[in-house]
Amino acid sequence: MRRTVDRTAGKVMSMREAVAAFVHDGDTVSLEGFTHLVPTAAGHEIIRQGRRDLTVVRMTADIVVDQMLAAGCVTRLVSSFVGNSSAGSLGELRRRIEHADPEPLAFEEYSHYGMVCRYLAGAQRLPFYPLRSYAGSDLPAVNPGIRQVVSPYPAADGGTERIHVVPPVNPDVTIVHAQRADRRGNTQIWGLTGVQAEAVYAAGKAVVVVEELVADEVVRSDPNRTLIPAHAVDAVVVCPRGAHPSFAQGYYDRDNAFYRSWSAISKDPARLRAWLAEWVYGTADHAEYVARLGEGFWAGLAVGEALSRPVNYGRRL
């Protein structure tokens, strides 16, 4: 499935190159990061390049998905939470679903673990994944992907046992944001690690966007922190502050004020499109977006140090 690559070659490219190479009209695109490390800059570049007819797969469809919807990139959404975190509504998403305005949106609704299991099945190339959810729920009636099977093994009481299953998801491309990687794509994440590794392994191609590129020796000094090995990564994009308005643990904090402002911005279609014109179409790349926000703004999201204690991996004497 995955072509043989030169294991010594670096995979570093610009965001523009990575999106041009790996995101095509009509693709199924997974963007993961559970509130932490949301790949916002990648979403913005997809908007700049004018991709169309995408199926977006994302557990927590939040601001970046609302922006991609408003830009007309998305015709189908697969998700388990479609809200602006705890800060309010997604205006464009609600117009699309409630009024088909300006066009309908196909929506596949799952629960969080349903989405996790779809990634697990996808990553492991399994035909389905079982979970103890959905019995009595109306979700299977509106989502034919959620089905039941009979366990081939007796239940604890000796009887037969039925259990719900979800199908694999194998995105054409998965894009995740991370704290750091080496040039070949060995990717280290700490703090909330979400479902990023499974989403990458489930995909045909994977793009990792990082706060910083580090030397091979840095990664190899702490191999347990590598959640995504280079063999699963096709491109490494260096994009500092690329998760804003979400956060990168140890790098910058969440921009809660922007989350709170999004409900009002997105409620008015004209205001939302003006926002996209200024901050996405009106910036050449994420570096310009970051510069336009200004150093004073970023100082407000700065975090202090809370260093972990090093562990001893040992070496043979």
Added chain:
Amino acid sequence: MNERDPGTARPVTSSELLSVVASRELAGRRAVFAGIGLPTLAVELARLTVAPGIEVVYESGVCGAHPSRLPETIADAVLVTGAEAVVPMPALFGSVLQGGRIDVGFLGAAQIDRWGSLNTSVIGDWDRPSVRLPGSGGAVEVMANAREVFVVMRRHTPRSFAGALDFCTTPGPDRALAEGIRPLGAGVTRVVTELGVLAREGVGDELRLVAVHPGVTVEEVRAATGWELRTAGPVATTAPPTDAELRLLRDEVDPDRVYLR
């Protein structure tokens, strides 16, 4: 923040009352799956009062949170720094929740019915709803797998305490049993609202009124409920927050009044 009242002279707000009542229900509980908002206040107050050893678990993967500030989301960076553990999603939902490690899960909803099933998906028809709500998140999994579920709902109206849900996102165990599948948990056992406390014993039982807040009558709660609300024996009156509870809540748990609106 410098105009903060010292002590407990101010009248008790609805948010304060709900937080205190929910915190008392956590006495003796070990592992609690918290949500953001009033449940955050309830678990942090319980840690300082009735449940000092409580393990607070968040949907983002944090187990044993010890936040230095009140978290603004379930994935706030302050929940990670200093936490006992942070696990990835497959472990959080698969091993921690589905594995049966959670005693109490907190959930909210736009609508709840008499059996403790929840709607967080749509108001109106699913295909063309009048309001699209956020959806399940992890609520389906919390309901199926936590030993019991507490619901905190600020507003108590016939629309939110519905005779029939517009859509059942998160089924209580009685709905699951009707399909021949028995979930691990008892479902919703406590609902704390602006008017009082509803309780349910478990499978086969419905939500009944067990307490009204000071100044609220049983009839008022019945009128605000979309089904014929029954009582479980004599209805108690909620004991008002003590000075100690109020002082901890106002001065230690939420001094910036993030959730104590």
